[in-house]
Amino acid sequence: MILVDLHLHSTFSDGTLTPHELVRLGRRSGLSVMALTDHDTMDGNGEFLAACTSQGVKGIPGVEVSGEAPYTLHILGYRVSPTGPLSDALVWIRQGREERNFKICDRLSDLGCPVDMEEVRAEAGSDLVGRPHIAKVMLRKGYVGDYYEAFHRFLKRGAPAYFPRPRLSPADAVRLIRESGGLPVMAHPMQTQLGWDDLYGLVRDLRSFGLWGVECLHPTAGILDRVELIRVTRELGLVPTGGSDFHGDNKPGISMGVSMEATAIPWARLGISL
């Protein structure tokens, strides 16, 4: 068995560790393979791969994009070309994110909780600003008693300061990753909260657009879920993958690493020789 982690977030999106710090922690935790999968940006991959090389960990560049769907549907992309069509789409997605963030801040001010975009940017410490950063500023300013209250009362879908941001259709996310030379994997399938029949249909549809794998090992999947996910994945001829979705202190209680047979994944396709 080997310990790997193909789903990690850094300070380039909403994680609290830099790519370098992630790799150092990964090496200390005994990981053989790591992939960086920041939301909507591939900007951390250079630092990440350099750190992997210097620390003797096998590294895979990646990204995570959110699909437009009535449920949570995220697609991971591994080895996506930084000059391919997905990269162009990410520029559009980040612009939409920025415009959405301004709307949220305006609405929060109307609701008596003034939050300035500059404060949120400082909180993020990078160009990629998201609702987790807004929630942290709200907590610091005492508008809410804890991080989750910011989502429940203000920021989650259906709450008064919620605004949607532009997303790719799941089909386009999968296609653009493939057209950029990458490998698309459905992230944390249990987060869709679909029943097994619907989930099976969704994975089959995504496969028709080029899906390569399904993240069967993730903290949101229990042991029985994992058995069923791996069965479905293999039945459809796809690759079962796994990752922790580690965000550092932004998602307390999640530690790095998932354990699997070394032969479970065709590593060469991911550019890795074990």
Ligand code: AMP
């Ligand atoms: P954004 O990409 O800016 O729309 O923010 C999405 C992120 O917000 C997700 O990755 C989660 O980390 C966080 N998030 C979304 N909904 C909730 C919720 N109901 N409770 C806590 N965190 C949430």
Ligand code: ZN
């Ligand atoms: Zn995140």
Ligand code: FE
């Ligand atoms: Fe996700």
Ligand code: FE
């Ligand atoms: Fe994630």
